[in-house]
Amino acid sequence: MKVISVKEPFATLIMNGTKKIETRSWKTNYRGELFIHASGKNLAKEFLINDTVLNLIQGLNMNYGNIICKGTLVDYIYMDEKFISEIKKDFIKYECGLYEVGRYAWVFENVELIYPISVKGKLNIWNFDGEYEVIKKQKHR
Numbered sequence: 001m002k003v004i005s006v007k008e009p010f011a012t013l014i015m016n017g018t019k020k021i022e023t024r025s026w027k028t029n030y031r032g033e034l035f036i037h038a039s040g041k042n043l044a045k046e047f048l049i050n051d052t053v054l055n056l057i058q059g060l061n062m063n064y065g066n067i068i069c070k071g072t073l074v075d076y077i078y079m080d081e082k083f084i085s086e087i088k089k090d091f092i093k094y095e096c097g098l099y100e101v102g103r104y105a106w107v108f109e110n111v112e113l114i115y116p117i118s119v120k121g122k123l124n125i126w127n128f129d130g131e132y133e134v135i136k137k138q139k140h141r
Contacts, residue, residue: 001070003035003128005121008064009057011038013096015069015113018056021087022106023097027076030125034073035114035132037121038063052095066118067128071111076104 006014006022013019014036041064077083084099097105113135119128 001033001035001128001132002030002125003037003067003122004125005037005039005123007039007041008062009053009060010096011036011068012060012063013056014071014108014111015063016060017111018092019096020108020111021093021097022108023079023099024076024104024106025102027078027104028073028106028125031073031075033070034108034125035067035128036069036071036111037067037119038065039121040065050095052092056092056096063116065120066116067114067132068116069111069113070132070134071108073106074109075107077107079103079105 004022005011010019010022014022079099079101081101083105084101087097087099087105088094099105114132115135117128117130117132119130
């Protein structure tokens with residue numbers, strides 16, 4: 001299956017459903033299921049020091065070096081001023097990405113947790129051919 005490595009804490013925020021858009025400097029023609037791999041490195045401190053993100057990750061365990069979930073990449077959107085002004089209306093969404101004209105917003109849906117798979121990440125979209133198991137959602141009583 002195809003995989004994209006995402007730096008922490010954003011991989012975990014995708015996994016838990018807080019982050020539905022991953023921002024990238026490049027586009028892809030790929031659409032479909034994609035594993036999210038939590039990179040072995042976290043974001044540069046100057047980018048991470050953001051009260052909103054710090055509050056979102058408080059108490060969460062980071063998943064460095066693991067494939068942690070899979071989702072469906074349904075689209076990418078070229079960021080222009082209009083798109084960015086719309087994103088800014090959703091403060092949390094805006095604070096969880098790098099929204100600049102000329103970048104791309106990768107839109108994810110149907111994210112499912114999997115049992116973590118320890119693997120070294122790679123640049124761009126890459127392939128993982130190993131086994132995985134989806135974690136079944138608990139039903140609330």
